[in-house]
Amino acid sequence: MAPIGSLWGDLRQRQTKYILSAATIAGLEVDLKPFEFGVTNKSPEFVAKFPFAKIPAFEDEDGFILLEGASIARYVASLAPESGLLGNSIKDAALVDQWIHFAEHEINAYTDLVWQLVERFFPEKAYSESVHKSVFERQERSLKFLEQNLNLRKFLVTDGITLADIILAGVIQRAARVTLGAAERALYPNVFAYYARVAGDPRIKDIFGAADFVEVPVAPKKDE
């Protein structure tokens, strides 16, 4: 079968995982192009095609260009409505949408902020323990909510995996590599049982790869 398009991404990046997982379950092939951070995204051909120069970036066989991980994943899923990735009704689709948005804004946004704080992407001395703690507390609120509400369903929206599950699992995997060490994860057994179920699906487990969860949450290095 011919690929539906090309994807510039990185297998370590959660958004790239979403898109490839969606494609696999949708029975579609996406051609993952070689990408080297700092090299490919500075090359003139890449920047001409994708001026914002961020990944993931998608181009289909007809030259149609799309950015933003979740948007690309949704587009790919929409090409195979029978896959059930977007649910089976308008309301299902809205709920898939709701959970994707929740995963990205109410959990992942905080993982990203903590990562930036700790890895000192913010300027010198902008690490702040109080900001770090505030941000983490917001994530905890969302995780507690998930923990209490995942009990009753096998998957978030329907009886099968939807794009919402793929994206939430990707977000959980990232959080467990940054903000949630072993002690923190132990507080959310339902969340992690759910994660294991989704990421362990034979169709996508190789895309999700090894868990690589951290023992303790990332912390700034003490390099005074």
Next chain:
Amino acid sequence: MAPVGKLYCVPTMSQTKTIRSVCALAGLELEIPEYTHFSDNQKPEFLAKFPHGKIPAFEGANGFNLTEGAPIARYLAGLAPNSGLLGSTPEDVAVVDQWVHFVESDIAAHADVISGMLKNFFPYNKGIHTFLAEHQLRSLTTLETHLSTRTFLVGDRITLADITAASVLQRVVAVTADAAVRAKLINTVRFLETIVHQPKLEAIFGPTEYTEKALQYVPPKKEKAPAPPAAPKEKKEKEKPKKAADDDDEDDGNLVPEEPKEKNPLELLPKSTFNLEDWKRAYSNKETRGADGSLEWFYANFDKEGFSVWRLDFKYNEELTQVFMSSNQIGGFFNRLEASRKYLFGSVGVLGQANASIISGVLILRGQESKAAVDCAPDFESYDYTKLDVLGNQQDKAFFEGALAWDLEVDGKKWADGKNFK
């Protein structure tokens, strides 16, 4: 026509404007019930429908409940396919989606953290503010380039992408994108004006507030008590530059950070055997109470001539509301004490519950007077400082230990959350 459902929201949120605009253009009637945030969303009826307790929250007339602003907007737009709000081809649909996602992740997300810090929802940090504003500007520039040849973001009619972008931009031009920045975003401003003045949307968006200068942080300053006669923040007290070294019980306003060349008088005190950095390490690495705990270390090493222990109490506890906000206030106060990091340690908490709490704790500081160590924070006078005798007075000692161990209880109010300055 019957309303399509109810939206629980506050009028100023960008998501509210987006959702209401979608309904206006889609010809849908939306009911907006009376709603008080922080109150209604904690009631059982609300949580039964929306367990996460956040807004906006949509209750469909047919019993279908939905949360998360952008999904609500998309669902409602989808109920009126002829409106074209979602795009007219599968590719357009994806590109509308792409712009909505971009605006939310790369512009609104930054605006949210910046606004949050300016309003004390997060502790303020200038480095983070600057970084986020710069990144937001990079994204705004991408939008500007795209709009330089277009009236609308996707195709040639208004879509959900335009509405979402306009709602977010209306906040951005009031907070970060000031006159200087806007001079480089001419097409974006033109685009914003086009959308907010669409006849059916004008009343929803209201007037746009364009800030002259990007908003800066103003620390909460509560000077309800008459200002002390020493007038500490005036620069005119230059008479005693070096004499401040003399003694410990000086209480003048000379220790002003705006005079960087003046040596901090705390540097000029006689040497002490108590090493604050060693204390901070002991506190961080050991259990507080018990054998070989940090308290044991403290009593073995403390030098009461070189350092002193103080009780800190917020003066306006009746104004405190949510515990997390009070905790952020402590964090913000500690951030503003940064200049005294070498002379100060603190363990301060929020005791009690929402709307019935106090901020209280302890400071260990260099010298025998509190002011020199804390007046680098503009709001230091919002707190009371009471010297404690932790070696000789049992009550003072118990208070001190409770504050360090985070199990302090005052007037029946238990420690709920705290911060350390170390």
